[in-house]
Amino acid sequence: MAADVGPGGLAVLTAAALAVALVVLYTVRLGAPPWPSAPRARRALLAALPDRVEGEILELGSAWGGLALDLAARYPDRRVVAVELSPIPWAVSRLRALAGRAGNLEARRADLHRVDLSRAGLIVCYLHRDAMARLAARLRAEAPHGCVVVSNTFGLGDWTPVARHPVGDAFGTTILVYRVPESLPATQA
Ligand SMILES: C[S@@+](CC[C@H](N)C(=O)[O-])C[C@H]1O[C@@H](n2cnc3c(N)ncnc32)[C@H](O)[C@@H]1O
Known part of the structure; x- marks a missing residue:
């Protein structure tokens, strides 16, 4: 799988995963998701x-x-x-x-x-x-x-x-x- 996406793709996937993890972490910490008003x-x-x-x-x-x-x-x-x-x-x-x-x-x-x-x-x-x-x-x-x-x-x-x-x-x-x-x-x- 890693070989398919290449080093650039892997870096993007890692950054995206870290960003999602950070959003989840702060949602738990602050008690509110970054959910915009509908x-x-x-x-x-x-x-x-x-x-x-x-x-x-x-x-x-x-x-x-x-x-x-x-x-x-x-x-x-x-x-x-x-x-x-x-x-x-x-x-x-x-x-x-x-x-x-x-x-x-x-x-x-x-x-x-x-x-x-x-x-x-x-x-x-x-x-x-x-x-x-x-x-x-x-x-x-x-x-x-x-x-x-x-x-x-x-x-x-x-x-x-x-x-x-x-x-x-x-x-x-x-x-x-x-x-x-x-x-x-x-x-x-
Ligand atoms: C439900 S969203 C509201 C988004 C926007 N105000 C709207 O109505 O579209 C609530 C936001 O408050 C932020 N939040 C919660 N507690 C906070 C705090 N103590 N300091 C700064 N931001 C906080 C959350 O991270 C989240 O992004």
Whole structure:
């Protein structure tokens, strides 16, 4: 088999196998696969975004960067930071940002739980329950009041969304919109 593909082919196969292994490893470590929002959910999410944003736009867990490119195109006068820790999806999103000449888009390899939220005007995410609970705690402490959070599927713990947009797919997917309040009621603080 190895003789059939030749040394070049073997190198490509090895690199591909390593890349797949790395994606699997980070999926297990982070508890979320680099699965992009499905086209219908992505359309609903984009439709749920505010017309104007004050401050930075963060996409937390941006995977391959498709949604981040949409955000950069939608808000050309805003800085968009796409945050992804898994190296292969991050590398692809960085290449896509360069190829798409999205000057306002930064593809940053970082842990989303360590990213500065203090300048965010809009946060977009599609994560999982535990990550959202951790994020909720940090938003309370760090995000500016009025910051809008738009999440595919997973809610911010016991926060009450200001809007819910059912996607209308077979899975019952909903896009949830939150706004960070000035001071949270006792039950949510
Ligand atoms: C389901 S994908 C969402 C992709 C994209 N946001 C979208 O909606 O199309 C979730 C991504 O979050 C990333 N992720 C999970 N935990 C993370 C963390 N702590 N720091 C950075 N990225 C993380 C995963 O690697 C994965 O690529």
